[in-house]
Amino acid sequence: MREQEQETTRRDALAWLLRAGAGAVVASFAAKAAQRQTADRTVWQIDPRACIQCGRCETECVLHPSAVKCVHGYAMCGYCKLCFGYFKSDAARLDEAAENQICPTGAISRVFIEDPYFEYHIDESLCTGCGLCVKGCTHFGNGSLYLQIRHDRCTNCNACRIAEKCPAQAISRVPASRPYLLKESL
Amino acid sequence: MSVAVWIPVATVAASRFPQPQFDSGHTVPQTVHPPFEALVPAWADVLILALALAVTVWLAHRVRSRRWLLVFSLVCLAWFGFIRQGCICPVGAVQNVAVAAWSGGGLPWSVAALFALPLLTALLFGRVFCGAVCPLGALQDLFIITPQRVPRSVDAVLRLVPPAVLAVGLVYAINGAGYLICRTDPFVGLFRRSAPMPMFLTGAAVLLVGMVVARPYCRYFCPYGVLLEWCSRLAWRPFAITAHECINCRLCVGTCPVDAITVPRAAPGDTARRGLFRRFVLMLMLAPLVVAGCVAAGWLLGAQAARAHPSVIVAERLAQTPESEMDLHPEIEAFKRTGRTPEQAAAEAAVTVARFRRGCAWAGAFVGVIMALRLLGMTRLQRRTLHEADRERCIVCGRCFAACPKNVQRSTSNAQLSNQKGDT
């Protein structure tokens, strides 16, 4: 009986030793990982300088429609009448007819300011993030249109699906306190 | 009039058209960028997880009620799944922790805590995280309708998948080929009620399978489950079917959807002992072969796995695309902008493939060792006297509570007591 009791105490002690060991492994692993803490949460963002407007931002996001939208850095815009982000390259006429516009969803509207200048606005609720306008503006205009992950929509996936599919590896984690990479200020 | 097809000027955007000075005094608007607003702060995420674990421990070990576990799992499903929408969860956090530990990059302490809390809880109380807290588990649990017993041999093979997913997932994450474990999460699309169709379909398929094979993702895929199993094996107070003494009535056996209840087994007789010993020696000799085989398989499959890495994708595209189609591929377009030569890309890809081969060989070794240990474990002299929940397999669903007459006795006597109180 005594021996049995001793046996159980010894077993208990061994079990606790194992448990403590395993606990220490888990804790130290977590601690080692968190050693160099990032002060901040991170979110995903597109570096507009690297983006080549491949179109995957529209299709690869876990959200449909995508959390990526076109933004307009007005400060860079030339207010061109012939906007390369607004009109198709083979547009028959420079007017608002849908067949002349690049944007497949009609998300871009233009407002006459003064001759010959127009201001272009993006309706984010219509934009699908396809990047067609961005391509036109980047290649032929000032590049004031560019794509950004919008943080009122993005669910901040642990692994951004677009980032994994982006051919230019333009998407990376940025501090949540400065969640945009704005072309105007890059 | 047609506006002639444009000729590219340069790929780098410049201020080709200087911004005009407006005579009308028009001011250039400011673009509004909605800030990132977390649903709850990081510390609250950790606190909520800790609370949820504590409540589940209480429900599974003290209250011991399937109904309350179910109710609480619905609460957790609603919060961690549909409201908090999945990310970041302990399952995926394995990768963040591994990457940070490997490469020494930064990691928010909250992510480290999310990773560690369920494991530490399992060291004390078993896999309570799986019982009610994990939204992936809770969702599958709702779809268990007629759980069938998976044949032992099939089960043994399928149970090698989770360690393989864990090991390969970490090879991917550490080598910068993305988070495989997140990509293979079948339910995150359902939680967000928005996803590409294939993701929805996989989620639905897993749930459908789950009607007959209970919790298929948990048992045969979940990489975090591997770690939980290890911790649960050492649990201080493992899950118990009954708080009283088991009377070996066998009533609980059929109730377990994941076939986790082990039945009594007599100590083997002398002939059986000798047979077991012979098998043990055989397995011991086989073990190095098993491990070596897995290492070789890992090394071979490593090249295939490397194809998910960006550098290999580019190199393959460059090698396979005929000159005339070079413009069609975004990878090539992006590559051209880097100004590197195809030879450089090929060399870089070769380095990546070598790294993946090494990594996957290690992954193979890991799976091989687990396989060998399990084979050896099958030859152990086991004598069990009671019905018990297997520490590794039991996912703490509580379905067995009600089957145990010992549990029922107590709850009916409680009910009778309260009835009597009500009468008087």
Ligand code: SF4
């Ligand atoms: S996937 Fe990358 S290159 Fe393609 S549009 Fe998005 S950010 Fe740009």
Ligand code: SF4
């Ligand atoms: S063209 Fe595409 S990216 Fe540009 S505004 Fe329209 S939908 Fe958005």
Ligand code: SF4
């Ligand atoms: S983090 Fe998720 S939701 Fe946000 S842009 Fe990437 S895939 Fe879309």
Ligand code: SF4
């Ligand atoms: S609590 Fe564990 S042993 Fe009981 S039925 Fe659920 S999985 Fe099986």
